Amino acid sequence: xxxxxxxxxxxxxxxxxxxxxxxxxxxxxxxxxxxAATEDPSLSRMTIVSIGSDDIIEQITKxxxxxxxxxxxxxxxxxxxxxxxxxxxxxxxxxxxxxxxxRLADIFRGRIVDVTDSTYVVEMxxxxxxxxxxxxxxxxxxxxxxxxxxxxxxxxxxxxxxx
Amino acid sequence: MAISGxxxxxxxxxxxxxxxxxxxxxxxVLYIYDELFKQDKVRHVLVRHEQAAVHAADxxxxxxxxxxxxxxxxxxxxxxxxxxxxxxYMDSIPMVxxxxxxxxxxxxxxxFQEVDTVGITRPCVxxxxxxxxxxxxxxxxxxxxxLARTGRPGPVLVxxxxxxxxxxxxxxxxxTVEMRSxxxxxxxxxxxxxxxxxxxxxxxxxxxxxxGGVILSDAADKLxxxxxxxxxxxxxxxxxxxxxxxxxxxxxxxxGMHGTYESNMAMQYSDVLVAIGARFDDRVIGNPTHxxxxxxxxxxxxxxxxSISKRVKVDVPIVGNVxxxxxxxxxxxxxxxxxxxADALEAWWKQIEExxxxxxxxxxxxxxxxxxxxxxxxxxxxxxxxAFVTSDVGQHQMWAAQYxxxxxxxxxxxxxxxxxxxxxxxxxxxxxLAHPGSPVAVVxxxxxxxxxxxxxxxxxxxxxxxxxxxxNNRYLGMVRQWQEFFHGNxxxxxxxDSLPDFAKLAEAYGxxxxxxxxxxxxxxxxxxxxxxxNDLVFLDFQVDPTENxxxxxxxxxxxxxxxxxxxxx
Numbered sequence: 001x002x003x004x005x006x007x008x009x010x011x012x013x014x015x016x017x018x019x020x021x022x023x024x025x026x027x028x029x030x031x032x033x034x035x036a037a038t039e040d041p042s043l044s045r046m047t048i049v050s051i052g053s054d055d056i057i058e059q060i061t062k063x064x065x066x067x068x069x070x071x072x073x074x075x076x077x078x079x080x081x082x083x084x085x086x087x088x089x090x091x092x093x094x095x096x097x098x099x100x101x102x103r104l105a106d107i108f109r110g111r112i113v114d115v116t117d118s119t120y121v122v123e124m125x126x127x128x129x130x131x132x133x134x135x136x137x138x139x140x141x142x143x144x145x146x147x148x149x150x151x152x153x154x155x156x157x158x159x160x161x162x163x
Numbered sequence: 164m165a166i167s168g169x170x171x172x173x174x175x176x177x178x179x180x181x182x183x184x185x186x187x188x189x190x191x192v193l194y195i196y197d198e199l200f201k202q203d204k205v206r207h208v209l210v211r212h213e214q215a216a217v218h219a220a221d222x223x224x225x226x227x228x229x230x231x232x233x234x235x236x237x238x239x240x241x242x243x244x245x246x247x248x249x250x251x252y253m254d255s256i257p258m259v260x261x262x263x264x265x266x267x268x269x270x271x272x273x274x275f276q277e278v279d280t281v282g283i284t285r286p287c288v289x290x291x292x293x294x295x296x297x298x299x300x301x302x303x304x305x306x307x308x309x310l311a312r313t314g315r316p317g318p319v320l321v322x323x324x325x326x327x328x329x330x331x332x333x334x335x336x337x338x339t340v341e342m343r344s345x346x347x348x349x350x351x352x353x354x355x356x357x358x359x360x361x362x363x364x365x366x367x368x369x370x371x372x373x374x375g376g377v378i379l380s381d382a383a384d385k386l387x388x389x390x391x392x393x394x395x396x397x398x399x400x401x402x403x404x405x406x407x408x409x410x411x412x413x414x415x416x417x418x419g420m421h422g423t424y425e426s427n428m429a430m431q432y433s434d435v436l437v438a439i440g441a442r443f444d445d446r447v448i449g450n451p452t453h454x455x456x457x458x459x460x461x462x463x464x465x466x467x468x469x470s471i472s473k474r475v476k477v478d479v480p481i482v483g484n485v486x487x488x489x490x491x492x493x494x495x496x497x498x499x500x501x502x503x504x505a506d507a508l509e510a511w512w513k514q515i516e517e518x519x520x521x522x523x524x525x526x527x528x529x530x531x532x533x534x535x536x537x538x539x540x541x542x543x544x545x546x547x548x549x550a551f552v553t554s555d556v557g558q559h560q561m562w563a564a565q566y567x568x569x570x571x572x573x574x575x576x577x578x579x580x581x582x583x584x585x586x587x588x589x590x591x592x593x594x595x596l597a598h599p600g601s602p603v604a605v606v607x608x609x610x611x612x613x614x615x616x617x618x619x620x621x622x623x624x625x626x627x628x629x630x631x632x633x634x635n636n637r638y639l640g641m642v643r644q645w646q647e648f649f650h651g652n653x654x655x656x657x658x659x660d661s662l663p664d665f666a667k668l669a670e671a672y673g674x675x676x677x678x679x680x681x682x683x684x685x686x687x688x689x690x691x692x693x694x695x696x697n698d699l700v701f702l703d704f705q706v707d708p709t710e711n712x713x714x715x716x717x718x719x720x721x722x723x724x725x726x727x728x729x730x731x732x
Binding site for chain 2: 009010014017018021025055058059062063065066068069070071163
């Protein structure tokens, strides 16, 4: 099962490596990991996407909680939540492809943020499946490079992760 | 008045009432050593290898209820210490290790004696710090001691660059520690405890399985009261020996790979199993699928939530400090007249007595050759079961655990989790310094003892009258045993050739050495050793090289699939 784990941790050097070290040392899987400081600069917020059985996810959350710098851990996928990821895609855009790619980007509510006579850079946000779908929809020969941030997640409504 | 970072370090140790600091000097810690020189509250013990410093500090902690403390220099000083740190981490021993680091400006430039200490030790400490500002030294050391001793204890490392120890600031030792991200649970959940007590009262075949957490949390008295109130059988793991008196009739001895027949059978066939400060280790329950194949309810008391339901699913998890939870359970038991069904309990004990009659610890003694088990038995008799016993790792460790009946906690000091050969002698140093005047014995083998033999020199310097019982079988005994069982008697690299004359070696270090060849001389030799109150005595027992440790549950097998003797092979 795919889980989205969100945590607040002390914004200190080394905290990220404690988390990533934990995953590699115990053989847990990381699909993606994003981290940045929060509105309170002493805290970082991290979103980890991991795939594992319920037992493993339970161990992951317990082990994360055990890290001294981790303040709070929540498995967002236990209830309603929103996931968003940012992707930048550089596409070869020449001839009739230019119009087609523009139309496709519009359909996916992407924005073209850089244009040359032969390339576009498309910026797109959404849940990971939507980004996958866009990549699928574009002729693979036209994709020059892609870069994705990994998922950032937040709970819906009253689910608040705060100190 | 501003003082140097080095002086602050020493003042912090004084504030923490550190009486012994085990260490080894080097470039990055010179300022700290200079400050140590100027005072006499913190006594420094100079070892001969940093690994031994950490082991000695570890054993100092294990044999008391205090935080052990070690000091090493940067680079190789630290890497030598890593085995000691990992050993303490696996057994949850509260320790603070202070390491020197190259000056702040040199970090990351591959400076002389530089390693990424925080990176290297991260997976084997409870927490670690790199102190970059002299103002942070005191609060960081305060936090380190607090983290080491609270919650699930463990080693904490503080890495301090040389320039930070030279910089100056005002000293103030914080009175308290506040950490929003660290709040260990102490009291167990009331509802869960109630459920557990109810389950126990309804049990027909109850069993208590107590681990190292009972020792670490100083809960032996409470465990004894709890077990005796219910009249239920109790087993103590390798790390938990002494948590319940081994000579009491309710004790079934040790469980697991080399545990007793009755303990393993009772673990398997109990209907309610109470695990207290234990973690269902692979050496304790054998194959988890086999262990889970019979129905039983499990109550698990542990301070570390991640220990619960890690290897075995439990029915009633109780996260909390063992003595607090036991107190509450005792209180609830006292408040009710209900007791487990007497007839069922009697039938359960009858069954256990039947298992006990297998007498799984019997061994064929000999008049010709010394049996290692016999040496441990005699050691137990001569010391009246009241010595501190450390061991190394291997066959001798298991025989010491099996044949020395520990009635008190913190008397049995060994590396259970990491299984570190070479701990025995430095462990005995830490114990002897913590308990001057008390008998301290090392049960070791000719292979393990050579892994830290240089510490005989430290023992001479500090006049530590340790008694070393070397069960010399000229083999890496446990390796040889596995090769005999599983590798067609091909004793690949397990024969110990070119051994030194240990008695003479001990003498060369200024100690007393004695070689013992005949079973008839064993007892006298041990008596003689303990009579020499001021001498370290190295007893080199020439024991049967073919002896194996029984019972044995082979790796991957179920707990009840035991080999009881060579006849079962």
